[in-house]
Every structure is written in C-alpha cells, then in structure tokens.
Amino acid sequence: KNEVEQSPQNLTAQEGEFITINCSYSVGISALHWLQQHPGGGIVSLFMLSSGKKKHGRLIATINIQEKHSSLHITASHPRDSAVYICAVLEVGGGADGLTFGKGTHLIIQP
Amino acid sequence: DSGVTQTPKHLITATGQRVTLRCSPRSGDLSVYWYQQSLDQGLQFLIQYYNGEERAKGNILERFSAQQFPDLHSELNLSSLELGDSALYFCASSPGTVHTGELFFGEGSRLTVL
Numbered sequence: 001k002n003e004v005e006q007s008p009q010n011l012t013a014q015e016g017e018f019i020t021i022n023c024s025y026s027v028g029i030s031a032l033h034w035l036q037q038h039p040g041g042g043i044v045s046l047f048m049l050s051s052g053k054k055k056h057g058r059l060i061a062t063i064n065i066q067e068k069h070s071s072l073h074i075t076a077s078h079p080r081d082s083a084v085y086i087c088a089v090l091e092v093g094g095g096a097d098g099l100t101f102g103k104g105t106h107l108i109i110q111p
Numbered sequence: 112d113s114g115v116t117q118t119p120k121h122l123i124t125a126t127g128q129r130v131t132l133r134c135s136p137r138s139g140d141l142s143v144y145w146y147q148q149s150l151d152q153g154l155q156f157l158i159q160y161y162n163g164e165e166r167a168k169g170n171i172l173e174r175f176s177a178q179q180f181p182d183l184h185s186e187l188n189l190s191s192l193e194l195g196d197s198a199l200y201f202c203a204s205s206p207g208t209v210h211t212g213e214l215f216f217g218e219g220s221r222l223t224v225l
Contacts, residue, residue, distance in 0.1 A: 033214055041199055041221065044113075045214040086154065090209065098144055098156030098169050 002027040006087050006102035014110055019074040021105045023087030026068065033099070034061050034072050035086040043086070046072070077109045114138065115204050117217035125225055129190040132220045136183055136204030140215070142166070143185040144205070145177055148219075149198040160185055161208050192224045 003026040013019055023032070034046040047054050047061040049070060054061050058077075063070040074081055087102040114137035124130055136143050145157040147170075156169035160179035171177075174192075179185040189196060199219045205212075 035214065042218045043201060043214075043216040045216075048212060048214070088154070088214075098159055098167055099146075099154075100156070101154040103153040 002029070002089055002091055002100040004087060004089055004100050004102040006085075006105050008105060009103070010106045010108075012108045012110065013077055015078060017077050017109075019077050019081070019107065019109075021072045021085050021087075021107070023070045023072070023102055024068060025087075025089045025100075028068075028092045029065075029089045030092045031090040032063055032070050033088040033090075034070075035088060037084040037086060037104070039083075046085075074107075079109045079111050082108050113215040113217065115202060115215050115217035117200075117202055117220050119220055120218065121221045121223075123223045123225065124192060126192055126194060128192050128224075129188065130192065130222065132187040132189070132200050132202075132222075134185045134187070134202035134204075134217055136185070136202075137215055140204035140206050141183065142205045142208060143179055143183070144203045145171075145185070145187050146201045146203065147198050148201060149195075154201075157187070166208060189222070194224050197222055197224045 005024045007022045032049045036044045049063040058075045060073040084104040084106050086104045088099040116135040118133045141162045144159045148154045157171040158177050159167040163179050174190050177187045199221050201216050201219045203216045
C-alpha cells in the first residue's frame, strides 16, 4: 500500500510570499492529484499530474516520477489561499484501494 | 458546483443508531466512490461502485454497507454507530472505473455520533 507523506503539516506565511508544499509517495503511481479543502469542508480538485508540470493561475504543480515526489507552489500568496492542501495518489493499474491520501498541509496566509 | 450532490449535509445521532447517506453522481458518471475523513485518520477510501456493481473496497467496516441503484445514485449505510464514526463522509464520481482526470467531490455529509 502506498505511503503518502506531505510536508510541512502546517505553514503560516505572509501575503505575497512564495509557498511550496511537498508530497512524497512510496509506490509507483499512475496519477497524482492535488486537492484544496476550505474551512467549510468542501474539496476542490486543483491538478491531476502523471508527469512534468502544470500551471493554473498562481498555482504550479510539478512531479518527479523517478524520485516519487511532487510539489505544489503558490506564487504571490493571498489570504484566500488559506486552506488545507491534500495530495492523493492513484497506484499503477488503477489502485484496487482507490486513492491514497496524504494527511494534508494546513496553510494560513496572513494579510 | 461539482455536480455531485450529497444529503444530508449534517447529521447528529446517538451511539447504536443507523444512518443512511445519499450521493447523486454527476450526470453521465457511472462510478461513485465513498471516502471518510476523520481528524486522526485523514481521508480514507471506503468503497467504489461502478454501474451498480461493487468494484473496489477499501477500509470499510463490516458495520458499513453501500449500494448503487439503477439511477446510479448511491447510499452508504452506517449501523451500530460508535463515537469514532463521527467524521465527514464524501462521495466522488467519475465517468469510468478509475479516477481519471479531474476529481469531482460532493460537499460532504458531516456525521456526529453522541
């Protein structure tokens, strides 16, 4: 079973700072997802990656398949980016156990 | 709006009781996935149904069961409830048998067992 580790667990930063959240996994995957969960509880999908890099607005996600590692970057961070960011992986072959999730990174951006 | 609908949004009940959570997938999606999010365990996969049939099983307790109906909506039944079952229960849907592309989650059902 895949072990998914996220770091840091908690991160507080000032508005405008560049943010990096890391995700490492132990077993080969077919896809990695980055999710955002706001205090209200709803979960929104940010990215799905199987290789390389994706960018959407101020968010950038990268993945290194050989190193089993992915990063989520937020440029010009804003208080509305405050949320829990969750990494989830789908193992090669679809994953009989569905997605495996990291425990999340709690991000607070102070004005 | 993800297109995935979950009811109820909040539920408070007592130990030993039974509850049913409901999920309607996005139009056209054949798979429904159930996930549990608790404070200590984070998000965990419970079970997946595809076109009415159980397809994959995760960390689902024997006291829990699910089914998917011909109209593709799904219900998660939780029985003999314990304090530790208090959690957010999410469902998600996808067109095929695995999560490909973007994930679509419902807003969750928050269960509190007293």
